[in-house]
Amino acid sequence: MAIKPIEKPSSFFPFRIVFEKRLKEPAHWVPFFVSLLAIIIALILSGGLIQIAGGDAIKSYSHIAKASFGSIGVFSDTLVKATPLILVGLACSVAFRARLWNIGAEGQFFLGAFGASAVVLTPLLPANTSPWIFIPVMMLAGILMGALWGFIPGFLKAKYNVNEIISTLMMNYIAVAWNNFFIYAVWSESGFQMSKVFPKTAWLPRLADYAKEVPAFRGLTTHLGLLFGILASILVWFILYRSRWGYEIRLIGDNPQAARYAGLNITRNTILVMMFSGGLAGLAGMSEITGVVHRLQGAISPGYGFTGIIVAWLAKLNPFAVILVSILFGALILAGREIQPSGIPKMIQGIILVCLIASDFFLRYQIRITRRA
């Protein structure tokens, strides 16, 4: 078998450390344990870099913990940040499961926000529409625009074999410029770089809105989007693991050759998966714009689309794990806003992903320590 011994030839050290390819899947707890270890190492490394950059690592970390999990109020804010991450993380998970590298969730998020805003600002529906109509229409618009933004790279991939990594990324930049055009030119409110505030009927309800009935909800910002995220997780899990289509997606992801021989329509599935993925990211944009920002403006995402990639990978593409991981990264994003220098959350995310992908080695290989003869 493939053995790549990394050994230190030393007469004092009577053992040999050999990495061997695992012949069977590791036990259930191993991936979790390895990922946890990777995160801990990543946090230690980031701490070192923060110190070098002139910050205070321990202060930064305790600030992150306090400012995101310290009380019900801030935890509710953490959940708000986690909401788009759940949806975007699911979007990435679905695409990655089919081995389609959709790294355009950021752009699909922006277009989803655009679609939802268009319903209010064009206006497709008058401002006094009942929320029971408003919100579903906006959801639909967001999902459709996101799906459209996923369709283009999916179609190009399926028909012309265009590398989807680059095309989805290019679509991100196009999406930002597209939104900016509407923010600056069309829907600008008296010259400011933002649209007017949406009517209240187009806001996703927050927990705080029910403070009269349930006093404990006072000041809690968590909005209906979180429910979208949780329902979407269940839906994605059901599709991936309990439906025929999900089986096809997984088969294409694991072994495209076998899938082709089995007669699966790869072209159609590529396009559909990209659209599904884009639709989820678009829903994230819709939920953020109607649940938090309440207007269309430029700065609606601190890189949710890219964090979603890390979330999906850390969750090992498991839809339920995506929820938990999103909460952790939501905390990082929430508390990271106040940490100086401001690039730190991005750097920590990068280091986590690096450590995580490196740690996958231990899922494929096992360490064996043998006594030297």
Added chain:
Amino acid sequence: MDFVTILQAGVATGTVLLFATIGEIFAERSGVMNLGVEGMMLLGAMSAFSTAVKFGNPWLGLLVAMISAGLISQIHAFIAIQLQADQVVSGLALGFLATGVSLVLGEGLSKAGTISLLPKFSIPILAQIPVLGPIFFAHQSILVYFGYLLIPASWYYINYTRPGLNLRAVGEYPAAADSLGINIYRQRYFYVFVGGVLAGLAGATISLAIAPGWFSEMTTAGQGWIAVGLVIFAQWDPFRAAFGAYIFGALRRLILDIQGPMVLFGLKNPFYYNPYWGFFLQMVPYAFTIVVLVIGSREAIRKRIGAPAALGLPYIRGERGL
């Protein structure tokens, strides 16, 4: 709107893409795809600029940029080559990491003031050539001229030298190369390093010569990703890469300059009177990248040429497969 001036500036802008694309060609020819180009370029731009600000010497900045981007590329090399991880995710991870590090270390750098730039000069006789002379050989940064030398040099290196042959062998059929005594791992580490160095050089070209300064993530504005796309369009050939890079450079310049004049081709310039249309102009390079990818992919299918056969695949000694 003087087209010679635009093309002249376009060649300078395209030099950034040229370095990044050729660097990625080297890495991919050895079988390692590195999607961290954007991040490495940012790191190069940031370290070059901050070194130049601190020590007042742009040459030192150039050196630091190349070394730092080269070193950070080795993280990806280790994960992709030694740990046999998925190169797509590993490259993305490197990109995130390098971007984050650049943002942290570049904090406050945008207000750092001015630096002395790398020298600009004209080549005496060549600059006299009508049309081409002023575009390519007049008042260009020294890095632009270095780019001209790099194109044929890397083409010759890849196609006609012994190490170049080894490089191609490692990317096409590592098992065969291994059996001839070529150290696959060492080769791949080296060429990922070369790719990193050139990406760092590309970043330094931005911050020290083409568009001096540090504008955090907008310093590179996706050019690293365009470079990765150009590699596919270029079919892993330096000359085609140069062609693509200069066209993109000219396009970027044209977009900046087209909004200036009030009259365009004797008509009222719509981009001057509706400045917001500029947002659609901003989309052009990115949309054009996608178009170029479609063209490149179709041509690749027609001519039956493709990526290096072992691109993206980890090499495990003694195991079956490429």
